[in-house]
Amino acid sequence: MGRILILFLLLGNLNSAFGYSYFYFDSKKVNVSNRSFHNYIRPQIRNLVQDFYSVLKKINPLQEDTINLKILTHRFKKKWKDYLPHCKKEECTDNFEDLKSLAKRINKKTLKLEKKISGLFSKRRNIDSTIQLSDYSGKISDIWYNILNHLENPLLLKEKKQVGIYLNQALINTEIILISPLDDEIQKNFYFVWSNFIKKLEQEIIEKQNLKFLVTRLEELNITWNSFYMKVPRWKELISGTPKNQLKIMHRRWNSILKIILVR
Incomplete structure (x- = not known):
């Protein structure tokens, strides 16, 4: 029993030394006020998420295109969801120029992304990922062409469910390619922590x-983050400078959130 206790303490000290917080707690005993949640925890999480996307952009500039595509697709989803209740059963006669305008903008983004991806083949790196990226970006372009076609054609627009189907396909494919521009060595790890x-x-x-x-998923979230963060030192050649520092900031943000929730 004594040896087990010593081993437990040593492991605990190692985790603390490297900043990896693994813990077990009773979520029923956690008491976080709404004020703390809205004034500190949620803003910190928003900053943490923004830091993550900033890291991606700095590692590979093409990430800005895939991230913007994700943001615009979700924006369209919200606008479409808000617009649907105003549609009659057979016709959508309300003004939806903003929807069409956003769809056109996204369609242009997808075509621009395809053009950039085609230039990656000449670099002869991460060929498998580039092929996948090219394949899915082509699918996304086709989907947005179909969505735009439905929005511009009154007869097709009656098939509102079909637009919803296309939109779900666009969301899925956009998430698939979100991390694809990264180097193969780190791509799976970044996709893991993102998803x-x-x-x-x-x-x-x-x-x-x-x-x-x-509160109920805190332990799972914490293990996920630390499982990712402990691998960062291995990627010295791929992640250094500002991205590495931003990941450290993210880690500090997360630990500060843990303290607010658990230290009571």
Whole structure:
């Protein structure tokens, strides 16, 4: 028993020394006020998410295109959702020029992205990822062409469900290519932390303001983040300077959130 206790303490000290916070706690005993959540925790999480996307852009400039495409697609989704209740059963006669304008803008973005991706093949690096990126960006371009076609054709616009289907396809494909511009060596790790940490924080905390989700899933979120962050030192050749420093800032932000929630 004594040896087990010593081993436990040593592991705990190692985790503390390297800044990796693994812990177990009873979520039922956690008491976070709404004031703390809205005034500190949620703003910190918003900054943390913004830092993540900033890191991606600095590692590979093409990430700015995939991130902007994601943002615009979600913006269109919200506008479409707000617009649907104003549609009659058979016709949508309300003014929806802003929807068409946004769809045209996204369509241009997809074509611009395709052009940039085609230039990557000459560099002969990450060929598999580039092929995948090219394939999915082509699919996204086709989807937005179809959405735009429905918006501009009154007869097709009656098929509002089809626009919704196209939009869901666009969202899925946009998420698939979000991290694809990164080097193969780090791509899977960044996609892992985005899908299991960043995306959940965006959806549940920033958008839905769901404090209960944060408390009940805190342990899982923390393990996900630390599993990612502990690998950062291995990527010296790929991540250095500003991106590396921003990841450190993200880690400090996350630990400060943990302190607010757990130190009571």
